[in-house]
Amino acid sequence: MKTLKKVPYSYILMEDDEGYILTFLKGGVAELDVTVRLNSEEMKKIENEASYIDELVKSFLNDSSLYSDRMIFPTIWPGKN
Numbered sequence: 001m002k003t004l005k006k007v008p009y010s011y012i013l014m015e016d017d018e019g020y021i022l023t024f025l026k027g028g029v030a031e032l033d034v035t036v037r038l039n040s041e042e043m044k045k046i047e048n049e050a051s052y053i054d055e056l057v058k059s060f061l062n063d064s065s066l067y068s069d070r071m072i073f074p075t076i077w078p079g080k081n
Contacts, residue, residue, distance in 0.1 A: 001014050001015070001016045001021075001076075001078060002014060002015045002016075003078055004020070005050075005053060009025060010024065010025060010057065011023060011024035011025070011053075011057050012024075012077070012078070013046070013053055014076065014078065018037070019037065019038060019040075019043055020037075020038040020042070020043050020046065021035060021036070021037055021038070021072065021076055022035070022036050022038055022053075022056070022057070022060075023035040023036075023075055023076055023077060024036075024057050024060060024061070026060075026061060033075045033077070034060070034067070034071060034075065035071065035072040035073075035074075035075040035076045036060065036067040036070050036071055036072065037070050037072055038056075038070075039070070042056060
């Protein structure tokens with residue numbers, strides 16, 4: 001697995017043989033980490049505009065319905081799995 005972008009205490013964008021995987025931290029009453037397999041549209045937008053990943057993370061933080069059916073369990077952190 002290859003790390004494409006890492007923002008400490010926020011998210012990490014990775015790539016494997018199947019595409020992009022995003023793990024991000026979500027706060028609230030308790031802090032938790034979420035891993036999502038990105039769809040082809042999201043991957044294309046990131047490839048065309050690298051800053052789109054920041055917008056995507058913000059939208060995921062605001063609306064879990066955008067990714068809930070694509071979550072990966074257990075979460076993926078390089079060096080911890």
